[in-house]
Structure formats: structure tokens, C-alpha cells
Amino acid sequence: xxxxxxxxxxxxxxxxxxxxxxIAHRVTGSALYVGTLLLAWWLIxxxxxxxxxxxxxxxxxxxIGRLVLFGxxxxxxxxxxxxxxxxxxxxxxxxxxxxRDWWARATLFGSVALTILLWLLAxxxxxxxxx
Amino acid sequence: xxxxxxxxxxxxxxxxxxxxxxxxxxxxxxxxxxxxxxxGIVIVISLLxxxxxxxxxxxxxxxxxxxxxxxxxxITNHMRIGMQVIIEDYVHEEKLKIALIMLNVFYxxxxxxxxxxxxxxxxxxx
Numbered sequence: 001x002x003x004x005x006x007x008x009x010x011x012x013x014x015x016x017x018x019x020x021x022x023i024a025h026r027v028t029g030s031a032l033y034v035g036t037l038l039l040a041w042w043l044i045x046x047x048x049x050x051x052x053x054x055x056x057x058x059x060x061x062x063x064i065g066r067l068v069l070f071g072x073x074x075x076x077x078x079x080x081x082x083x084x085x086x087x088x089x090x091x092x093x094x095x096x097x098x099x100r101d102w103w104a105r106a107t108l109f110g111s112v113a114l115t116i117l118l119w120l121l122a123x124x125x126x127x128x129x130x131x
Numbered sequence: 132x133x134x135x136x137x138x139x140x141x142x143x144x145x146x147x148x149x150x151x152x153x154x155x156x157x158x159x160x161x162x163x164x165x166x167x168x169x170x171g172i173v174i175v176i177s178l179l180x181x182x183x184x185x186x187x188x189x190x191x192x193x194x195x196x197x198x199x200x201x202x203x204x205x206i207t208n209h210m211r212i213g214m215q216v217i218i219e220d221y222v223h224e225e226k227l228k229i230a231l232i233m234l235n236v237f238y239x240x241x242x243x244x245x246x247x248x249x250x251x252x253x254x255x256x257x
Contacts, residue, residue, distance in 0.1 A: 033214055046249065080164070118176070
């Protein structure tokens with residue numbers, strides 16, 4: 001690798017919103033890659049029977065379990081909205097200076113708002129902290 | 132010794148017409164993931180607060196099972212392609228890179244088979 005010309009170091013740039021969201025897209029994607037284990041575990045637990053399901057529920061319902069699931073929800077929603085933004089950009093729309101920042105901001109605020117909304121809905125359905 | 136000209140090779144072989152396969156499937160699965168993820172979230176929310184018997188019964192219903200199977204198929208393929216890009220971006224040592232790319236496939240296939248098996252087991256009983 002040595003001796004080849006390299007592109008300018010990324011660290012010298014001020015972080016624009018689009019760059020931050022590009023990195024966030026990759027980070028949330030990686031988190032979901034690992035987090036899919038939880039989805040597999042949940043399905044296997046249900047298929048295995050009440051005892052295995054109770055173990056899953058105990059872990060998922062714990063303080064740390066809920067924190068991880070909250071993070072998983074945000075990563076999922078963020079990656080989905082970010083993905084939609086990329087699909088729009090694939091059609092060569094929304095790439096003008098003001099537009100691309102709008103999309104990057106919408107990804108962040110939209111994902112945070114939607115995650116909180118989903119969890120409020122979940123708590124409303126289960127009737128509080130301890131269901 | 133081949134009698135084919137370089138032009139003929141480029142036209143018919145190599146990455147020709149399949150070079151964008153990776154890019155294309157990442158988009159294909161991305162588009163599929165959007166409605167499937169929304170459906171998945173709706174399913175999970177509708178299961179909140181239910182006991183094991185009710186959860187198992189709902190997951191076993193054909194429509195829910197089919198949606199979940201499509202979801203797991205689409206996301207595991209999306210995961211495989213996405214993680215491969217990340218590996219290729221950051222791992223430059225050839226042997227390690229190949230090992231990680233293989234591990235990536237093992238991981239997503241295991242996730243797919245385990246999840247699909249669980250869903251089918253619930254649907255077909257026993």
C-alpha cells in the first residue's frame with residue numbers, strides 16, 4: 001500500500017451533516033447486523049416453548065435489555081430512513097446544496113422522533129414500565 | 132493459447148453485465164426491506180404484552196409467517212452485501228479479508244436458517 005497517492009485525509013474536514021449521516025448509516029447498519037441475533041433468538045425462543053420464551057422475556061425486559069432494544073429500534077429506524085434518503089439520491093433528486101442537508105437532518109430528527117413515538121406506543125399498550 | 136481478441140473477451144466474459152450485481156441487489160433488498168420492516172414493527176407491537184401461547188399462535192398464522200420469512204430473507208441478504216462492503220473497505224490483508232468474507236456468509240446463512248426454521252416450526256407445529 002505504501003507509496004501510493006492517497007485521497008485527502010478525512011480528518012482535516014469539518015464534519016458536514018451529510019458526512020455524519022453517512023457514517024451513522026454504516027454504524028447503524030453494523031449494529032443491526034449484530035442485533036439481528038436478537039431477532040433470531042426471539043423467534044427460536046418462541047418456537048422452543050414457554051421456558052425458553054420466559055428466559056428471553058426476562059433478559060429483554062431487564063433494564064439493560066430495554067436499553068439495547070431501544071438502541072436497536074433507533075438503529076433500525078435510522079437505517080431505514082437513511083436508506084430511503086439514499087434511494088432518493090440514487091434517482092438524482094435531492095442533491096442540491098440545501099436539499100441534501102435537509103435530507104440528512106430529516107434522517108436524524110425523523111429517526112429520533114419515530115423511535116420515541118414507537119416506545120411511547122409500546123408503553124401505552126403494555127400499560128407502563130412493568131407489564 | 133486463446134484466439135479471442137481482448138475486445139471479444141470484454142464483451143462476453145468477466146464482469147461484463149454482472150459488475151453491478153452487488154449494487155443492484157443492495158438496492159433490491161433495500162426497497163424490499165422498507166415495507167417488510169414496517170410490517171415487522173407492526174407485528175412486534177401487536178404482540179406486546181401477550182403470553183407465550185398467544186405469541187406462538189399469532190406467529191404461526193400464514194400471513195404473519197410469510198411476511199416474517201420474506202423479512203428475514205431480505206434482511207440477511209442485505210446484511211451479507213453490506214458487511215462485505217465494510218470488510219472490503221477496511222481489511223486490506225488478503226487472507227484475513229477472504230476469511231472474514233467467508234465468516235460473513237456463514238453468519239448470515241446461520242441467522243437465516245435459524246429464524247426460518249423457528250417460523251416454520253411454529254407454523255407446521257410439533
